[in-house]
Amino acid sequence: MLKRSKDQEGSESSQVSKPGGEQKASEKPFQERPRICLIDVTEDVITRLKHEGFNCYNGTLGALVEVNNATQRSARQCLPNFDFPMNLHEYDIIVVDLQQPRSVPYNNEEHVRTQTKGHRQLAFVSSFPETIFDPRSLSSSLLQSKLLPFMAKESILLIFAASQEITEYDPISITHRGPERLHSEAHSLYEFYPDLPSFKNIIGKDTRVVLKSGSDLANLLERHNKTATYDITFEHPTRWENHAQVKDQDFIPLVEAGPDEIVSFACRTGKNLTFLFPRIEQKQEFLVALLDKILPGIIPGVFPFSTQFAWLTDPPYQLPYESKLFDHKANLTTEYETNLKEIERLIDANRQEYGFLHDLLKQSGPELVKTVEIYLRWLDFGKVVNVDETNPNLHEEDLRVEDDRGLLLIEVKGISGTSTDSECSQISKIKYRRSKERSAFDVFALYMVNHQRFLPPEARMNPPFNATQITDAKNDERGLVTTYDLFKLYFNVIEGHITKADARNALYGIALVRFCPSGATALPGPYEIHHGGYVVVFKIEGLEVKVGDSVLLDCAGRYTSTQVLEIQVDGTPVESANAGEIGMKLSACVHKNMTLWLVSEDKK
Numbered sequence: 001m002l003k004r005s006k007d008q009e010g011s012e013s014s015q016v017s018k019p020g021g022e023q024k025a026s027e028k029p030f031q032e033r034p035r036i037c038l039i040d041v042t043e044d045v046i047t048r049l050k051h052e053g054f055n056c057y058n059g060t061l062g063a064l065v066e067v068n069n070a071t072q073r074s075a076r077q078c079l080p081n082f083d084f085p086m087n088l089h090e091y092d093i094i095v096v097d098l099q100q101p102r103s104v105p106y107n108n109e110e111h112v113r114t115q116t117k118g119h120r121q122l123a124f125v126s127s128f129p130e131t132i133f134d135p136r137s138l139s140s141s142l143l144q145s146k147l148l149p150f151m152a153k154e155s156i157l158l159i160f161a162a163s164q165e166i167t168e169y170d171p172i173s174i175t176h177r178g179p180e181r182l183h184s185e186a187h188s189l190y191e192f193y194p195d196l197p198s199f200k201n202i203i204g205k206d207t208r209v210v211l212k213s214g215s216d217l218a219n220l221l222e223r224h225n226k227t228a229t230y231d232i233t234f235e236h237p238t239r240w241e242n243h244a245q246v247k248d249q250d251f252i253p254l255v256e257a258g259p260d261e262i263v264s265f266a267c268r269t270g271k272n273l274t275f276l277f278p279r280i281e282q283k284q285e286f287l288v289a290l291l292d293k294i295l296p297g298i299i300p301g302v303f304p305f306s307t308q309f310a311w312l313t314d315p316p317y318q319l320p321y322e323s324k325l326f327d328h329k330a331n332l333t334t335e336y337e338t339n340l341k342e343i344e345r346l347i348d349a350n351r352q353e354y355g356f357l358h359d360l361l362k363q364s365g366p367e368l369v370k371t372v373e374i375y376l377r378w379l380d381f382g383k384v385v386n387v388d389e390t391n392p393n394l395h396e397e398d399l400r401v402e403d404d405r406g407l408l409l410i411e412v413k414g415i416s417g418t419s420t421d422s423e424c425s426q427i428s429k430i431k432y433r434r435s436k437e438r439s440a441f442d443v444f445a446l447y448m449v450n451h452q453r454f455l456p457p458e459a460r461m462n463p464p465f466n467a468t469q470i471t472d473a474k475n476d477e478r479g480l481v482t483t484y485d486l487f488k489l490y491f492n493v494i495e496g497h498i499t500k501a502d503a504r505n506a507l508y509g510i511a512l513v514r515f516c517p518s519g520a521t522a523l524p525g526p527y528e529i530h531h532g533g534y535v536v537v538f539k540i541e542g543l544e545v546k547v548g549d550s551v552l553l554d555c556a557g558r559y560t561s562t563q564v565l566e567i568q569v570d571g572t573p574v575e576s577a578n579a580g581e582i583g584m585k586l587s588a589c590v591h592k593n594m595t596l597w598l599v600s601e602d603k604k
Helices: 043-051 136-151 216-225 283-298 322-362 365-378 421-438 467-476 483-494 500-506
Strands: 035-039 055-059 064-066 075-078 093-097 103-105 121-127 155-160 166-169 171-175 178-181 185-188 199-204 230-234 238-241 244-247 251-258 261-269 272-277 383-386 399-403 406-414 443-450 479-482 520-522 528-530 535-546 550-555 558-569 572-574 576-586 595-599
Touching: 035 043, 043 055, 043 283, 136 155, 136 166, 136 185, 155 283, 216 251, 216 283, 272 283, 322 365, 322 443, 322 483, 365 383, 365 399, 365 406, 365 483, 406 421, 421 443, 421 467, 443 483, 467 479, 479 483, 483 500, 483 558, 535 558, 535 595
Parallel strands: 035 055, 035 093, 064 103, 093 155, 155 272, 406 443, 443 479
Antiparallel strands: 075 121, 121 171, 166 185, 171 178, 199 230, 230 261, 238 244, 251 261, 261 272, 383 399, 399 406, 520 595, 528 535, 535 576, 550 558, 550 595, 558 572, 558 576
């Protein structure tokens, strides 16, 4: 009998037959599709799904390793122990269960590679006081790239959620000279799923199903909700639409613990449909019902062999006019798929062109330096030198920018936390060194950081510099900026609020770098806000404001344009005002802590 490895086709061995090929009466016939990859799903669930005829591969992010570093000098070499099918991109459904990681004792033979290509091995060190080496977050980062082609096609991702964890790893490089420690790296448990909304680790059990009642999915959730618990909640993600943030319509809350405390959701990204669930007590029954009864009706293309009531569409049983309607549907489907392919092509091209903006928010190391280099060239800096590439042994500044103002030195870092004082100030030493080399004082220094990079930028500490770091930067005459500031700057530039020239000049600033709108004057605060945010009251002196003027709303560095619809002084409507207390009605809503900028006449 020929045997095929599970890396090739999943576990076709899940077919259990009697001699002669007769199927056991208690089992359903094996179905080749959908192919299902089960990651860290418990054995009882796997057995049940195979019993139901599903084609399943049993994979894992890796077991927790009991390293038991009992003394201060204890340290063990560890390797990741994940298992994914080589052809994961060909699978239709992936189930990731983060809730019940298994543990294994440390076995030295399992953490030493017996065969190695090249002159270098990469491993990880687990040291005292760590007693458990958790490889799952590291494996999650590796799984992310493997999921890209899977998420781009018609597919289903099911996640059984646990608390978010961020784990720091200490890699070592092993060569003929012995082991060498590398920079530590941090990874998150949910790194495989880049669209994770803002979250909060919190434990609870009081929830309610918010999906519209009556559907099969709502009924299933209702049946299992009474015994369900949760370890993490999520906020409804938003997106910009018509200069306002609105809830993402592709994100559907299923179960909530309270307002903005979503414990289960569905999210569509392109052709992929992702479901996230809390802890389900009867997971076997839940998954079987979901895969066998509910999902085939939601995304039937993933279930080509689902035969429930398929005979109703056969010609003898069709309803009146149904044949013509089916033909019309087929024509519309063809037209839709043609248009969709063109849109997907445009989306892919757009991501290729502008993907560096997302890299500003997630990358670290040489990749982040390269991304910043690309960005600076987009800003039309004349001469940008990537020192890490041109002089990799220098280990000083990462980038040099030279123009009429002089030499700008940039240190770029991507970190999981916030910067230390020494990280902020390191560029100062290099600045003075370059000034001495040039016998000139036209050398500027800038520290640029992608901080807390595993969090959504709006959930990060902004700015990530404390008062002492900002004061020191001012005294040392060096700048501080985040890559998130650059991300927002891009949109401000293409929307015409800031010129590239003004953006370049701002990067030569000291202390916190601010990108102020070009050709605009800040309206003096404080503001009184009335009528739901559409009326602002403030005092001016020597600055004329007229009906029809353009005003920019500064929301944490992202500018949106609005127009002055009406001006009142002492309750009387006027066409313009230049002194005293005035009331100004705008075409867009103003929120607390916003700065307002009056756009000059020549910028309109």
